[in-house]
Amino acid sequence: MDKDDKNKEEDLVIEQEFDALIQDYIKSNHRRKVELITKAFHIAREAHKGARRRSGEPYIMHPLAVARIVCNEIGLGSTSICAALLHDVVEDTDYTVDDIKKLFGDKIAEIVDGLTKISSGMFGDQVSSQAENFRKLLLTMSDDIRVILVKIADRLHNMRTLGSMAPAKRHKIAGETMYIYAPLAHRLGLFAIKTELEELSFKYENPEEYNDIVDKLDKSSYIRRDIFEHFAKPVKERLDQQGFKYEIKARDKSVYSIWNKMKTKSVPFEEIYDIFAVRIIFDTEPGVDEKKRCWDIYSVITDIYKLRPDRIRDWVSRPKSNGYQALHLTVMGPDGEWVEIQIRSRRMDDIAEKGFAAHWKYKEGKIEEDTELDKWLKTIKEILENPNPNAIDFLDTIKLNLFSQEIFVFTPKGDLKTMAQGSTALDFAYELHSNIGDRCIGAKVNHKLVPLSYKLNSGDQVEILTSKSQTPQVEWLGFVTSGKARAKLEASLKRQKREIAKEGELRLKEFLGLEEIPTPTIDRMLDYYKVAKREDLYFAIGNKTIILPVRPELLFKDQKDSTSSNFLMRYVRQAFRVKRKESEKAEILDSDEDLETIDKKKTYILQEDSFKKNFRLASCCNPIPGDKVFGFIGDNNEIQVHNVNCPVGLKLKASFGNKILNLEWGNYAQYSFLSTIVIRGIDRVGMLNDITKVIITDSVNIKNLNIESNDGIFEGKVSLFVHSVADVQRLCSQILKIEGVQSVNRLS
Template sequence: MSKKEDTHIQEDLSIESEFNALIEDYLKTNHRRKVDIITKAFLLAKEAHKGARRRSGEPYIMHPIAVARIVCGEIGLGSTSICAALLHDVVEDTEYTVDDIKGLFGEKIAQIVDGLTKISSGMFGENVSAQAENFRKLLLTMSDDIRVILVKIADRLHNMRTLGSMAPAKQYKIAGETMFIYAPLAHRLGLFAIKTELEELSFKWENPQVYSEIAGKLRDTHRMRADVYEHFAQPVIEKMNELGFKYEIRAREKSVYSIWNKMQAKGVPFEEIYDIFAVRIIFENEVGIDEKKRCWDIYSVITDIYKLRPDRIRDWVSRPKSNGYQALHLTVMGPDGQWIEIQIRSRRMDDVAEKGFAAHWKYKEGKIEEDTELDKWLKTIQEILESPSPNAMDFLDTIKLNLFSQEIFVFTPKGEIRTLAQGATALDFAYDLHSRIGDHCIGAKVNHKLVPLSEKLNSGDQVEILTSKSQLPKSEWLGIVTTAKARTKIEYALRRLRREMAKTGEEMLNKSIEGTNIEITPAIIDRMLDYYQKVSKEELFCAIGNNEITLPQKIEKILTLKKQNPNNGIFSYMKQALHVGKKTEKIDSKTTEYEAIDPKKTYILEEDSFNKNFIMPTCCNPIPGDKVFGYIKDNNEVEVHSIHCPVGFKLKASHGNRIVNLEWGSYTQFPFISAITVNGIDRMGMLNDITKVITAGSLNIKSMSIETNDGVFEGRIIVYVHDVNDLQTLCSRIAKIKGVKAVNRRQN
């Protein structure tokens, strides 16, 4: 037997073994036993993908099987979704059509495969408008059959698990897209375990060094946390056993990504993150015992033993989150002097938390409240889709506002509960009630007290909206609202008002030329645009309609308006740029074209790089030693972004084909700015000691601000450094100053 034949036999055995594992997973579920149709889908996919291989070199069929296993075992879906997962790439990559799938497997499986095919060419295409269009398709298929997006998330999860075979620039694109879109979607659909893993894998591929450092520290300190947990759990276990509860108790550590996120948000090192683990108590669903009552029974047991922190109770049992999550959270002071968070939930609640809405089908008896919450969210998405923002990236941002939001619950004057995103304002609430109420809103009463439209609401507030027929939406309202629903409705209303105003202005212009021999030709309009410095005909008519522009008393004067040279002047350049639909960051009479950049190459940033193609935007201010990537602009300029940059996240997600891998070369001359925060116990001479340390290191200070309050000081210092080593050395020297408690770098 040749080596090639032996390899084929081994691969066939591996494929068979994986498929058998899928069937075993399926048979462990409560779904109906439809093994025949799953086998049929597997055989068709195996034949269709015969000879095809993944970038890693393994047979392509291993990918659909892996996706089907995630769909079955980790999301909990049945045979229809498993078949769709096995067939999800068949229509796109082979000769089979959706009609073939329909003929062989029926309408429902074909419909899901068709939905997956529409979005499987990559969430995002070559240009921004195509990306938004693909995302819109994805959301439309969600509202049609939620299983489409669940299978798509499973597909993305397996791709993330096998991302190592991709080139670095491709890894950045896929990881950025995952963090920007797929993780929030998984979170919103209640797939907590998958959302956490997607974030973790994205972070791991983009920041291998930081990931490995935090993971190492977690391993090193695990024993200490295990001791804290055991001291806490022992008396709780004894009491619950005495009462005869059927339950499971365990400690669950935060993910590396969530720890890093907290370190960044608070500007503290790993050693100052104290809530690394939480205790989870999961009790079994027993016949005749109310879940809600059992949660509070366990709460009572814990608070009889340990002192409660009253401001940290979260009752998600009485009022579930809109992604279906239910649990009772509390925080108590443990026996070792540490605050410990406890999450109490039933086995059903735990399934819902880990597997999202798919888990409801396991427990479903008629239509339950959480499904209604999902329907409400999908309805909100539909409303946004009906009047999307004309700017594609704004559209993505608008949708994202609704993906990763925590909820608050507020009441109408009649006591009706409304769910809003955390941070929602009175104006958001007005638009949540109805677009007409929002459009005419002039103020609100929160708990019977008059407040402005910008007032942020809290859970439990009772809100009454005040309206006036004379009130109309204003563009500044876009800076007040925080929910996607309100933003979309305001933008729609502003566009409608603008069209009406433009129509009025056009009528005023036409009326002014009545009885003359003047005709409003394109040439006349161009002269008026130049003279009044407007970029479009609609803007010109709007300005006339709202009396911003007063037409000359003798209308014949518009024939003599001086037409500017279209090649000169800032305004003409902007008009020209807007006319072709391009955004311009530089207002200049010429655009520099740089040498072409190849996205497949890795570029080294040397001393003279920033005199050539490469530019440093102000959003993240990376310095030599930071992990960075490049974004290729239209003129081949390359923006250098930190791997953690929030602007960079969006670029990776939406312009993956323009991402290029960068590495720092030797860099000693050109200084970079970086910010650090310092805090500690205030004393005489503290400021002087800090400045001495900075100047002793031959570094220059750009700015410095320090505030003291009740003997404690906090400062922010912006310094010029050459690289990360300069910054780390500075931080360690400042940390040695008497009274200084913490020094940390801050991303600008």
């Protein structure tokens, strides 16, 4: 095919994709602004002319795909569709934000500007710390939520086409997605997108485990189909008799959710029993209350099957803060299996899949401003006012809010407050006001006195007790669980420290009889009192950790060195440190490569001598040959080797994407690595002897072995030296054959 024919074929594909976008838009109930969308498409197409994605397709196919996700899967209208089409124009071409404003107005220009800022600043190739950029994203999001919704659509399409990226770039993008974008999608109620983002991240980082679970799901699908059909038959008959208009279907858990549960509970696939849930979606009839209809269907089901009372979740009366509504219950099915049922109206189902954007098609005129989402955004803004300077800690603070589930507690006057699950009395105090948190001395929960660290439960009535003499304490950081409370407490502690330091500085000036303290004097005091910074010295004097002598001339009485020798010793120590660092650097690198010359597109092979040089196994996850791993370039070019599923590694991928390397194991037949397995089962005489015999027969060296038995059930942990994952798998399969052993799993 010659160049002209190829161009014609590509033009046809582009036109077909644009026509599909217009058809998607026309089917929605948004106002018809086809001309505006067409204008945005033509400008984007012209601007990206000649540009191609890494996959080789014309670049315009990416904004078109993002626009279709925005329209179809999130349910947004023409403003967001135009912004999606134009989202890379300002960053990648000669167009400016002012150009977009002249052509499309303020609103579309603002969204494109927000997208450009977070795209070029956050997660850019040159960014080493993401905290400030994540803060920028959230600030932009709180101005117009559509910025983050389009950004999530952009990330979803990037994940769908991640296969064309270099391995290290895949690690970076998958890490960011799992650490930030999936939680954001969840918090915004975009359940389907959140699930797909998790699935794709897991698939690219753990292809073997992903394919193994998919295979097992396929092979066991007939069992779940039979359970569903046996369960559904009498339910359908009863619902049909009563004239309900509904849809009933079974839905499997996502592959990632199943794998996560296997890891969390240390059980194999075969011991995950809640792989699917039954969903009943009913059509709302005029004049019939949705909430009543949910309970009507509940009544039909519980007339047929026995209810498990501790598994009822009423998200209809009190929706989750991301807008989710449904009635959940679990019953004993006809095959002796617990079956989870989710009852929703068509509207509730739409909101569960598409999030807050789905509200818009059920509302006329303007959206209610004081929604739960707005409250969340206000909380985010409060956190942003006092961001933690440490990148990873700051992301963790935000994630406290993203991942939390809700409890509902009451003030003494009966006002309802939504809190994160696990919130303490101190969290509640800061939720009411910063001053109340700072002055808090305790609380009464349901009229009983409790400490600040007391964990609240849904339905608690909480009264906060305060004292004017109380001040925030550092140990309170261990009592707060919410991002909002932590941010307020840290701000108060910093303010308090500044005030004490100021008082200490004044005290030192009075003590020395000086209006300004000379730098050499400060340096001598820092050395003398072994304090790192001037502010810390003032703080220590202010809170009387450092007690000044009665007269200035006694200050350095027991210090024999003169001022000049002090300066000399500091200079020598500093020179020695520099020299030592240089020699360490040469020893660790053992080559001419440094951070600038390390090829991040290359896959590095871990050889038997790698760990004698600049590679180190991460102690947080202890990877062994056979594990899928990646590298993180740390201090002095030391490369930490992490398991791809390591929680610490996940933060590093999300926060320092430009320091990620792709690694693969080479031959490690001569080296041993420490690994731990957990064995569970029914105890009997000789069990320990049988387990030990299998391990010795397998020629594996044991470091330590600990087995505890309780009421006839035992659990053992064995740390041993192995050459690879294959050794662990072989050993686990041998131990599993021992009579009474129920499960054997490697401890991650």
